[in-house]
Amino acid sequence: MRRTVAEHQAAVAGLLRTGYHPAPPEVLALRDALGRALAEDVRAPVSLPPFDNSQMDGYAVHAADLPGAATLTVADPIPAGTVPPPLQPGTAAPIMTGAMLPDGAAAVVPIERADPDRFYSAADRADESVTVRLPGDVDAGQFVRRAGSDITAGDIALQAGTLLGAAQLGLLAACGADRVRVAPRFRVLLLSTGDEVTEPGSALPPGRIYDANTTLLEAALREAGADVTRHRLLGDDPAVLRQALAAITEGSTDLVLSTGGISQGAYEVVKQALAASRVEFSSVALQPGGPQAHGTISGVPFLGFPGNPVSAIVSFEMFLRPALHRITGVPAPRPVLEAVLAEGVDSPPAKHQVRRGVYRDGRVTLVGGPGSHLLHALAAANCLVHLPEGVASLASGSRVEVTLIGPVPTDPVAPAAPITGERAGSGGMDSAERTLP
Template sequence: MRRTVAEHQAAVAGLLHSAAGYRRAAADVLPLREALGRALLEDVHAPVSLPPFDNSQMDGYAVHAADLAGTAPLVVADPIPAGSVPSPLDPGTAAPIMTGAMLPAGAAAVVPIERAQPARFYSAAERAEGNPTVRLPGGIDAGSYVRRTGSDIAEGGIALRAGTLLGAAQLGLLAACGVGEVRVVPRFRVLLLSTGDEVAEPGSALAPGRIYDANTTLLEAALREAGVDVTCHRLLGDDPAVLREAFAAITADSADLVLSTGGISQGAYEVVKQALAASRVEFSSVALQPGGPQAHGTISGVPFLGFPGNPVSAMVSFEMFLRPALHGMTGVPAPRPVLEAVLAEGVDSPPAKHQVRRGVYRDGRVALVGGPGSHLLHALAAANCLVHLPEGVASLAAGDRVEVTLIGPIPSDLLATEDPVRADRAGSGGMDSAERTPS
């Protein structure tokens, strides 16, 4: 079956929503220190107002309402440190007050210390010697340098909405409100499989004709970065019987999604395709380059996705299909920023496919990194965006506008170069077999 990118995105989103083992209504109840990067399951109401009391915005003098307009010397009252409960402020007095300290009853404003005469606080010894006075400027407005109760958020107000991703600022707000724990959406669980007789574990000796397994590390990192709990299965060879045995052991209790890489294309040894020939898994050709071969369905009721085996194809598949579906399902991760950029150079694309190239975005311009090949991991590692050349586009010229999806920061080693992409393209060579066929 041939699909457009949009059709397969919808199919993957629908598949994840059918996950039998994942319950959106369930919750993980976590202390704040463990909730970073999680999504709130429900609205959180502020149990107290912020600020919880009128307090000083500055180090200065708290001034009684009756003395706002006058310029007569005021007797210096007892100082008010932060954390104390002050006595009411008498007319004709001014109380030294520290930033964040509670405003005394009767005070209507705070005058910063630098506007006082003298522009300093009296020492305890000076206050003990007599009744020191201070002159403050006249015409002070009520409320000057005062943080009013609830001016940030009122008690009972919604501090954060359900679905909010909890970052440092959000957790800081909850802590300021006195919230100690939150109910968050459970993590999605993925069982990750990699296949192929030709792949070896990184760190092992590499025999002739074999390559190191990049997909497990690549996708495990991408999934964890997206807030997913990942279980990595041991590397599986190209024996369909062994793979069928592994699939048979999968239950909804062990995973919300099974994700495999490799073995789903048109070759003679497509082990995943062979192992799942009698299953409810559909093998499709998506109008996408790289990432054309795709598989989706269920295994024993558990959602299953099959990505192509080339590493860049697997990563593009994740970014185009699985990552957006995870956000729609769990609220995590946050959507990738998508924006327009000006092409630094011309580019060709197969008009019948949505081609995704890798690029470096900076200052509104994007330069391509590497060629379209699905094996160019070095180019992927140097990129900070995906460049979209949609179906129907055969070529674009330098200066044309394209849509890009940001996937990372500008690499530091490229910041100082005038042209950050030429070196990576130089070694990409001509079109290989992976580029000539769907990947």
């Protein structure tokens, strides 16, 4: 069966959506909840700020003393963390940033606008009554943080499905929460096939290669918020693979993901082992990553990716990662930008080609060729470059869409390149995954 990229994206999303039966939510300490998704709305139990407080180090001024410049008696200072007595007319209280505003105070004058522009010491105040002269252009509310100006008690602080980053966890902590209810992790059983693969760390016999796929995909899945179980390496014996898959039961995992054994060779072990199953084997108009498999095993969703490492990670980025975002809210969508090609490129017009590149200052430079084995080039890239179906070649200076998969280097002195030339569109990339800055 032949599919477009968009058709297979929809097929994978539908498979996971119908086959996903999440476990109950978990309650985690905030320090353990980074990167997780909220299982329910969280309402603020207190207002933020919980009381009117000072935005500056300065003097709290009574409402009656705001009109015109005034020389006022200095009251007792108000440090943060204390409850001050009411402020009397004719007085100004030294107040520190974040300290509670006293009753009667209507504004804060920064210390640098006072005369003198320094706070009196305790010794100064002990010897005699001291005064301060304040300017006459002080408006009510100046440098006052009003209670509830950030959020009011009872309002929704964070909605269900929100990804918990540093800012979100900080908000929960500010609201007094030390624990939070989060959605369960998506569980993946990951296995790699092939008689030619050997575990890293062991001796490498002639004619064999080290298994990169398991580490590559496990890391990508964990970055995407999944809980991954690695299966031992499986060879090219269909009976051994069938035995491993027979141990899978509904509810034991949310997805079985395999690599290798789904192409057109004579020893395609996954194809052979699953010939009588509910798994479909497709040819997707994608390079690399054309061979794909999807279906169910014992009621559990199954995906089969090609065996070459770059094909496997491109398959993950194009199909599985977007589907995980849709059904679990984790991970966040990848940023998709428009960039200028630094060089010309050719692409098979009947396929959506995904090249690796380095994006910087609005331009993208291709890294390595289109081959599906070029792991060194993948490791050097920070983006995937999309050359959709119908595009046979693009000249240097043409515009393309790139998906950021790594950090972008910055050069503050380099000017941004002008965008000129023709533009290659997404060619079937799902708009839900397109996150423009």
